Amino acid sequence: MTATASAAPKTAIAAEFMAALLEIAGGDGLLADQDELLVYECDGFTIAKNVPDVVVFPTSTEQVVAIVKLCNQYAIPFVPRGAGTSLAGGCLPVGGGVMIALTRMKRIIEVNIRDRYAVVEPGLVNVHLTQHLKGTGYHYAPDPSSQGACTIGGNFATNSGGPHTLKYGVTVNHVLGVEMVMPDGSVVQVGGPVEDVPGYDLTGLFVGSEGTFGVCTKVIVRLTRDPAAYRTMLGVFNSVNDATQTISNIIGAGIVPAALELMDQGIIEAVEAAFHFGFPLDAAAVLLIEVDGLEVAVDEEARKMIEICNATGAREVRSANSPKERLLLWKCRKQAFGAIGRLSPSYCTQDGVVPRTKLPEILQFITETGTRHGIRIVNVFHAGDGNIHPILLFDERDADQVKRVLLASDEILNKCIDMGGSVTGEHGIGVEKINFMNRLFAPADLEVMGLVRQTFNPSGLCSPKKMLPTAGACGMEQIERAAPGRRAAL
Numbered sequence: 001m002t003a004t005a006s007a008a009p010k011t012a013i014a015a016e017f018m019a020a021l022l023e024i025a026g027g028d029g030l031l032a033d034q035d036e037l038l039v040y041e042c043d044g045f046t047i048a049k050n051v052p053d054v055v056v057f058p059t060s061t062e063q064v065v066a067i068v069k070l071c072n073q074y075a076i077p078f079v080p081r082g083a084g085t086s087l088a089g090g091c092l093p094v095g096g097g098v099m100i101a102l103t104r105m106k107r108i109i110e111v112n113i114r115d116r117y118a119v120v121e122p123g124l125v126n127v128h129l130t131q132h133l134k135g136t137g138y139h140y141a142p143d144p145s146s147q148g149a150c151t152i153g154g155n156f157a158t159n160s161g162g163p164h165t166l167k168y169g170v171t172v173n174h175v176l177g178v179e180m181v182m183p184d185g186s187v188v189q190v191g192g193p194v195e196d197v198p199g200y201d202l203t204g205l206f207v208g209s210e211g212t213f214g215v216c217t218k219v220i221v222r223l224t225r226d227p228a229a230y231r232t233m234l235g236v237f238n239s240v241n242d243a244t245q246t247i248s249n250i251i252g253a254g255i256v257p258a259a260l261e262l263m264d265q266g267i268i269e270a271v272e273a274a275f276h277f278g279f280p281l282d283a284a285a286v287l288l289i290e291v292d293g294l295e296v297a298v299d300e301e302a303r304k305m306i307e308i309c310n311a312t313g314a315r316e317v318r319s320a321n322s323p324k325e326r327l328l329l330w331k332c333r334k335q336a337f338g339a340i341g342r343l344s345p346s347y348c349t350q351d352g353v354v355p356r357t358k359l360p361e362i363l364q365f366i367t368e369t370g371t372r373h374g375i376r377i378v379n380v381f382h383a384g385d386g387n388i389h390p391i392l393l394f395d396e397r398d399a400d401q402v403k404r405v406l407l408a409s410d411e412i413l414n415k416c417i418d419m420g421g422s423v424t425g426e427h428g429i430g431v432e433k434i435n436f437m438n439r440l441f442a443p444a445d446l447e448v449m450g451l452v453r454q455t456f457n458p459s460g461l462c463s464p465k466k467m468l469p470t471a472g473a474c475g476m477e478q479i480e481r482a483a484p485g486r487r488a489a490l
Contacts, residue, residue: 014074017070017074017076018032018054020070021054021056021067021070021098024056024058024063024066024067024070025056025057025058025063025067028057029056029057029058029059029063029104030054030055030056030057031054031055031056031057032053032054032055034051036055037051037052037053037054037055038051040052040055040081040084040093040099040101042084042089042092043081043084043085043086043087043089043090043091043092044084044085044086044087045086045087045088045089045090045092045430045431045432047089047348047406047432048089048092048431048432049092050092050093050094050095050096051093051096052079052093052096052097052098052099053076053093053096053097053098054098054099055081055098055099055101056098056099056100056101057101057103057104058100058102058104058105059104059105060105061179061181061187061217061218064100064181064215064217065181065185065187066185067098067100068100068181068182068183068184068185068215068462069184069185071097071098071461072183072184072185072459072461075459075461076097076098076461077093077094077095077096077097077098077460077461077462077464078097078098078099078100078461078462078463079091079092079093079094079097079098079099079100079211079462079463079464080099080100080102080122080153080157080211080215080216080463081099081100081101081102082102082103082122082123082150082151082153082154082157083103083125083149083150083151083154085146085149085150085154086154086157086158086427086428086430087349087351087427087428087430087432088158088351088424088427088428088429088430088431088432088433089430089431089432089466090154090157090158090210090211090428090429090430090431090466091211092430092431092466094431094464094465094466095464095465097461100215102121102122102123102151102153102215102216102217103123103151104123105121105122105123105217106121106123106124106125106128106151107120107121107124108120108121108124108128108129108132109121109218111132111133111136111223112193113136113137113138113223115193116138116222116223116224116225117176117193117220117221117222117223118133118140118220118221118223119193119218119219119220119221120152120218120219120221121152121153121217121218121219122151122152122153122154122156122216122217122218122219123151123152123153124151124152124153125148125149125150125151125152126140126142126143126144126146126147126148126150126151126152126155127147127148129152129221130143130147133223137225137226138223138224138225138226139223139224139226140174140221140222140223140224141164141168141169141174141222141224142155142160142161142162142164142165142168142169142170142171142174143162143163143164144160144161144162144426145162145163145333145334145335145336145337147162147334148334152219152221153216153219155171156171156175156178156206156207156216156219157208157209157210157211157216157428158171158208158210158426158427158428159171159172159207159208159426159428160426161382161385161387161425161426162382162426163259163261163288163330163333163334163382164258164259164290165382165384165385165387165426166256166257166258166259166260166382166384166385167256167257167258167259167292168224168258170426171207171208172203172204172207172208173222174221174222174224175191175203175207175219175220175221175222176191176192176193176194176195176203176220176221176222177189177190177191177192177193177197177203177219177220178190178191178203178206178207178216178218178219178220179216179217179218179219180206180213180214180215180216180217181214181215181217182213182214182456183213183214183456183457183458183459183461183462184458184459187217189218190202190203190206191203191220192220193220205452208428209467210428210429210430210463210466210467211462211463211466212453212456212457212462212463212466212467213453213456213457213462214456214457214462215462227258227292227293228293228294228295229292229293229294229295229298230258230290230291230292230298230326231290231291231292231298231299231301231302231319232288232289232290232319232320232325232326232329232330233288233289233290233302233305233306233309233317233318233319233320234286234287234288234289234317234318234319234320234329235286235287235289235309235314235316235317236280236283236286236314236315236316236317236318237283237284237285237286237287237313237314237315238283238284238313238315239284239285239313240264240284240285240360240363241360241363242285242312242313242314243262243284243285243286243287243383244262244359244360244363244383245312245313245360246287246308246309246312246313246314247260247262247287247356247359247383247384248356248357248359249308249311249312250289250305250308251356251384253304253308255291255301255304255305257289257290257291257301257305257384258290258291258292259288259289259290259382259384260287260288260289260290260382260383260384261287261288261289261333261380261381261382261383261384262285262286262287262288262379262380262381262383263285263286263288263333263336263379263380264284264285264378264379264380265281265283265284265285265378266343266376266377266378266379266391266393267336267339267340267378267379267380267391268280268281268283268285268286269281269342269343270336270339270340270342270343270378271332271333271335271336271339273339273342274332274335274338274339274342275328275331275332275335275339277328277329277332279332283315287309287383288329288330288333289305289309290326291305302319333380336380337349337380337391340378340391340393343376343378343393344376344393344394344395345395345396345397346393346394346395346396347391347392347393347394348391348392348394348405348409349389349390349391349392350388350389350390350391350392350409350412350413351387351388351389351423351424351425351426351427352387352388352390352412352413352416352421352422352423352424352425353385353386353387353388353416353421353422353423353424353425354386354388354416354419354420354421355386355419355420355421356383356384356385356386358386358419358420358421359383359386359388361419362388362412362415362416362419362421363379363388365412365415366379366388366390366412369408369411369412369415370392370408372408373404373405373407373408374404375392375393375394375401375404375405375408376392376393377390377391377392377393377408378390378391378393379391382425385425386421386425387425387426388416388425390412392405392408392409413433413436414436414439417436417439417440422440423436423440428467429466429467430466430467431465431466434465434466434467434468434469435469437467437468437469438469446468446469449467449468450468453467453468
């Protein structure tokens, strides 16, 4: 049911505000009924929930400007949202207010192959750009595991990674410029289609700001030439330690694979049940390894990595013998989280980072933590850059299991910090991990970050209570902490 001027959101937003919002977006561009708003009470981070007062669906920069200016006029908070695949509560409407859903702004505005860039709107699904570029000889490199659902704007907001991060970098390495509607309703463009724009790198500052600096309305992305050749392999190991040591040995040998992904036995079991690829169910871990580049170079790199795998305890190394086999291998990896439902009624995915050499140690700690709390934990992660995704399996109908999952999660993330790592590699801080910011940064660092945010967002109306701790509250304390639900990793 679409909204009308007489629709009554859950808080006392003035009727004249609703009437003005309706005029901007139209009757089919507004949701205010409680049953419809429930869909937007959380993103992929289901522990924290809060229903927005109204959801509006702009279709142009001009509409976003009008919405933001209207919110400023009435001092009503607002938060941008993409596909809702965030795993840290990045688009949670803390305190209610207006949710600006950007999913209808999904055009590919320009593709310039000669200059290697494309201009897209934030609601464009990541994989749709990939599909649009097929046959051009170029692609957009960042490919999160949620590529089939997540949006370019959401990737921009959280600086998303993905399996090919190791060689090609994260989202910030592929964003040349951005058009932003600032929190006061003004429009700015930073960066542009050319390299090395002089001045401060505001594009790099905006990428990963999680919607706290304004609303992204256009993104200029770099296009990357398709590799001439791929070699994709699957190393099978009887020991997780051997698999993680292989990772360090490959990087230590000076080889930079396009991707280096690890799945442990629990993930193998789920993926094999879902896709019937032929994964060995008795293996402790498998490494998905890919090299790409010139045809004359990839065979030698693949040969060296097979030697390293064998020397470090691999019982076999399989090669994808056709493009079809390669695509199926990647399908298994990217949809691994969806297959977890075969193992448990509920699961909670964490996102930490440790130095590569610490992978054996953190995996041992994860195993011990699961045993200590009586929680089964399976693992899949971007092994090449030390980005771990322990998945805690439980039944959210059991309050005691929920409590143990939350305790285990906090212990794992604290251990990542102790090892010199971080509590997020690609999911962002959102509201989920605000409490860790005081451990990651000194008070002076947080103060500077707060001053930067205040510079761009002085009213605090845009995405309030995200990323940084605030006086007297740390975000999560203000939100009801419900049972963790199903979550998929980026």
